[in-house]
Amino acid sequence: NAGVMQNPRHLVRRRGQEARLRCSPMKGHSHVYWYRQLPEEGLKFMVYLQKENIIDESGMPKERFSAEFPKEGPSILRIQQVVRGDSAAYFCASSASRVNTEAFFGQGTRLTVV
Amino acid sequence: AQTVTQSQPEMSVQEAETVTLSCTYDTSESDYYLFWYKQPPSRQMILVIRQEAYKQQNATENRFSVNFQKAAKSFSLKISDSQLGDAAMYFCAYRSGDGNKLVFGAGTILRVKS
Numbered sequence: 001n002a003g004v005m006q007n008p009r010h011l012v013r014r015r016g017q018e019a020r021l022r023c024s025p026m027k028g029h030s031h032v033y034w035y036r037q038l039p040e041e042g043l044k045f046m047v048y049l050q051k052e053n054i055i056d057e058s059g060m061p062k063e064r065f066s067a068e069f070p071k072e073g074p075s076i077l078r079i080q081q082v083v084r085g086d087s088a089a090y091f092c093a094s095s096a097s098r099v100n101t102e103a104f105f106g107q108g109t110r111l112t113v114v
Numbered sequence: 115a116q117t118v119t120q121s122q123p124e125m126s127v128q129e130a131e132t133v134t135l136s137c138t139y140d141t142s143e144s145d146y147y148l149f150w151y152k153q154p155p156s157r158q159m160i161l162v163i164r165q166e167a168y169k170q171q172n173a174t175e176n177r178f179s180v181n182f183q184k185a186a187k188s189f190s191l192k193i194s195d196s197q198l199g200d201a202a203m204y205f206c207a208y209r210s211g212d213g214n215k216l217v218f219g220a221g222t223i224l225r226v227k228s
Contacts, residue, residue: 032219033215042118042205042218043159056214089157105159 140173
């Protein structure tokens, strides 16, 4: 049973480009969470999605960031017109249900904006 | 809003010795979960131990145990018989009982000396 898969592991983008980060949850998991970890900091919640629905996006920046979790395929975190401050590690976690179940983390995508 | 505070940016321990990592949190909720995660240099987030707030008994997982003081809102992690492989960043995290997202502390770097 494969764990949470994130790709790419490392992504380099020039300022102004778009970054697409992918997350395939564990088999049987329909709940996905995205977190951002800035250098020397803890993880900060960004968004919680269930298949085809955004449930909680209270941690998402208002502009340039979007997330989706389609019926088929991985969840995508999209960052448009990236800036240097977007450089961070982005983690995805998945769980089988909304409450009282563990969330399992992927290995993260390290985004570097040059 | 819930907050999690880890007041020790860095700790060191001699191999085979015991070390305690501190964590305090703030919440007005009565139903919640607390976690300790380990993040080695690979960046993988590994769940170390979990505590349900309604349980008075402190959680234990092999060499890892917690001291959960609900009234004081304190949740420390004790690592016994420290091993070189324990060296990592450790994060304390909070999750509401009916919630989905984790709130993380800033982390404590643990160094293990041989």
